[in-house]
Amino acid sequence: MSDSKNDIEEILTKVQQHELSIAAAQAKLKHYDDLGFAKIDLHRPQRQGFPEVIFGEGKTQEQIVSIINSLNHNNQTILVTRIDDDKAQHILSIYPTLEHHPTAQIVCTPIANINKSNNVASIISAGTSDIHIAEEAAITAEVMGVTVKRFYDVGVSGIHRLFENIDEIRASKVSVVVAGMEGALCSVISGLVNHPVYAIPTSIGYGANLAGVSTLLSMINSCAPGTSVLNIDNGFGGGYNAAQVINMLETN
Template sequence: MSHSYNSIEEVLKAVKSNQLSINDAKAQLSHYDELGFAKIDLHRAQRQGFPEVIFGQGKTKEQITKIISSLIFHNEVILVTRVDEMKAKYILQHYPNLEYHQTAQLISTPLKDIPQSKYYVSVLCAGTSDLPIAEEAALTAEIMGVSVKRFYDVGVSGIHRLLSNIHDIRRGKVSIVIAGMEGALASVVGGLVNHPVYAVPTSVGYGANLNGVTTLLSMINSCAPGTSVLNINNGFGGGYNAAQIIHMLENKESEVSL
């Protein structure tokens, strides 16, 4: 793995001192890495605060492995979503230091290597059937360096389960609410907390759920203010957005302390 350079000046100095070859310097200064089947965005972290994330669904195991190789060369945190076990087994044979999170179908840099934030995100899951999407959200936030507290199986059909955890949920700075069926949990949580809520509808439900469309429409029509709705089964989007808010909050505090 190569050293990471934070500026053009650092790259030029490394070349001058023979610490970096000209070819490696060109790679460090590139805006993207051309792989033929993909152009890897190497400046994503500089623009958005986190490296390019690999959407594994629809890509071959060989393609994913080559993309990971490019990102690792540039010392980026690895996050690959929607990876089945067969692809994961192949990828981990090439990169055994990465972790596979089976429930979320996600490959990442080891969580132990990622410092976590002071503030945390509350991730709520209505039912056990929604766990894959909830874990995708929770792990995405954690891989982005944000602490997470999980509150699972707290759907409205047994609302006492939610209320017994409400004080800890409120202490979080953002809530991600994962629910299928009619998606009522998002509205309930939205009416109980004073921070942003990201609602993620899932495709869990009987026929009239329409593979999550009913849940999506229900969440969009929530009367609880402060609730934003992600796409169906988009746990990644919920985790990413929540992590951005935590980073903004902590960066603001750092600026004030200076």
């Protein structure tokens, strides 16, 4: 797959000089890989800065492996979200060099192999029950090249736990706040920092929590400026948005 003007000219020159067939040139210029059940967007790194991410839920093991094959063949970073243990073990039996993060339900390119940013993103959870969503955000950001600091179980019912870490949180360039129940933590943090805050409501809570709907509405109605709210349990979205902020700062 090619994108730049120079790359395109090189391909056309090779066709002209009979060093490359027309079919091979078309394959290089095509921006997606048609697998029949899926069309893999190979041009996404050029447009958005990161390859297509595989949403594992609802896909078969075979479909996920086929998509990984396509991305791997094109030297693209692998990130599979919402992957259960059975699917993860099947993938690792074929690609043993990939990493499985069970809490985050993610299979990905090894994080140790990815260069990390100088700027830091803080991933913050209100309670221990929110950690699986916070980890989805944290691992997503790390796979996208971000240095992450985790601050877990620092919710408003024990606010002193947050204040013990507030200087480190303030030193980061973006925060992702994950909370269930009434979701108050995002407003507290947004009122204490001068950087963007991405709030993720979780489905953690009792009856009137309505599987995260009451938390979502509470966060949307936050009076603290600088807060942007993601969908319920969308750790991936929070981590991705945080990574975009950090990577923009790194490139500038």
